[in-house]
Amino acid sequence: MTNDTIHVSLFSSFAHARAAAGGALDGAAQPGPFDRLGWFEALHASAFPEATPLILCAKAGSAMAWLFLTGGQDGPVDGITNWYSFLFRPQFVSAPLRETRLRLLSALAARLRGVTPHLRFHPITDEGGSDRALLSDALRTAGWRVIPRVMAHKRMLHLAPGMRFDAYWAARPGSLRSTFRRKARQRPVVVDIHHRLDEGLWSIFESVFAASWKPEGDDFAFLRAFAQAEAEGGRLRLGVAWLDGAPAAVELWTVEQGCAYIHKLAFDERFADASPGTQLSHAMFRQAIDLDHATRIDFGTGDNGYKAAWMPETVPMWQIDAFDLRHAASWRPAFATWLSALSQPTGSHARQSGPPSGRRAALDAAWPP
Known part of the structure; x- marks a missing residue:
């Protein structure tokens, strides 16, 4: 050239x-x-x-x-x-x-x-x-x-090649691990992680956001189109945590070329005492590390306090x-x-x-x- x-x-x-x-x-x-x-x-x-x-x-x-x-x-x-x-x-x-x-x-x-x-x-x-x-x-x-x-x-996580989720989890702060153990024992959620997308699943995703602490302003049509494209490419990981038969938390991730991206997450405030978001994140990180073999996880823009327990690195x-x-x-x-x-x-x-x-x-x- x-x-x-x-x-x-x-x-x-x-x-x-x-x-x-x-x-x-x-x-x-x-x-x-x-x-x-x-x-x-x-x-x-x-x-x-x-x-x-x-x-x-x-x-x-x-x-x-x-x-x-x-x-x-x-x-x-x-x-x-x-x-x-x-x-x-x-x-x-x-x-x-x-x-x-x-x-x-x-x-x-x-x-x-x-x-x-x-x-x-x-x-x-x-x-x-x-x-x-x-x-x-x-x-x-x-x-x-x-x-x-x-x-x-922002927050990033780098993992050594071959690291398993259990090793990653053992290094998390004791407060996070104890919260997960306690909530998972008292009010366990049922987690589904979807690789495909349909109207019903997206309706659940939007309904949890509507019941969450998240401010209004999201363009769900844009997010829906993005999630559909990622699903067609085999990159979508959309997690739903169920509690008492209702969707309590959702997380939108994508995974490709060794990196997992956390795009959106929310939980229904009615279930806050069960920490459904923490329980769902536990399952999503396990999926990304053990099954998708991600060596990097990107928590998106911003350095919110809750991210620090999951990811020690700032960028x-x-x-x-x-x-x-x-x-x-x-x-x-x-x-x-x-x-x-x-x-x-x-x-x-x-x-x-x-x-x-x-x-x-x-x-x-x-x-x-």
Whole structure:
């Protein structure tokens, strides 16, 4: 690919992007659910129904890099994400080497300088910093001023290959294990874990959410379509805990390529004293570890307190803002973003080793060596 000419294409419709991708952004061709073209298309229709997507592809030979974006009218251009997105990152096809990816992404970043003075990507949650570093390097190469910030944290679990659920469970806090033992003895639930989906099962899922503490605002049509697609791909794990003949808790997971994703969970508050969610999670983790052989489990966005007992590791959720300072319109938001990054205390990333964050990251971004 080194000597191949890079061709950059812009698409304003998912149909045209799908035709150009030729199936390379579907199903198992990509590493996870948040990398598939179908995910971006459905999410854009749900979250940005009035907006026109901005889809970019850089191609050199058989290698491709893609960015799925939206916005830009009197505001920044953003990655297509919302609260359902565990991560945002570029998608690649036939480009395993970092050198190739950087060259392709730099071409996209250069093309975007003629589109908007402000780019914004969130959440970037790579544990080793590879996605963040690659995207930042590509933007800087193309002349953007890049400012990264840690906006929140999330929970992840890494398991040694071959680890069984019993070993994982033995390492959980005593309070969690004792709660499970006590509740499972006093008011045991019956757990069903479904790999397929039908209207009746989805109706149960929605009914538990309606009776839960969860605030309103979920797009159940979007979630239903996502769950159906995952079921058709053999990736769905939808758990239901039954108590006294009624659904007491539900959890929506998917599993693929060694990673289990926890998308949604809720319990009926009428059954709170039985801890049906804890009992169901126990069964879902056992399924993921012992039967699906997951070596990573991703608890989604946010660092809610209840997640810590199940997963000891925290991972930062980064936002990358990039500004084209040739445009005066970018100066005020760039300065405000830089001040926001400076306000992060040094060591705000201390819960995980890795590249610097907070003031150090802001300074490195504003004045890279």
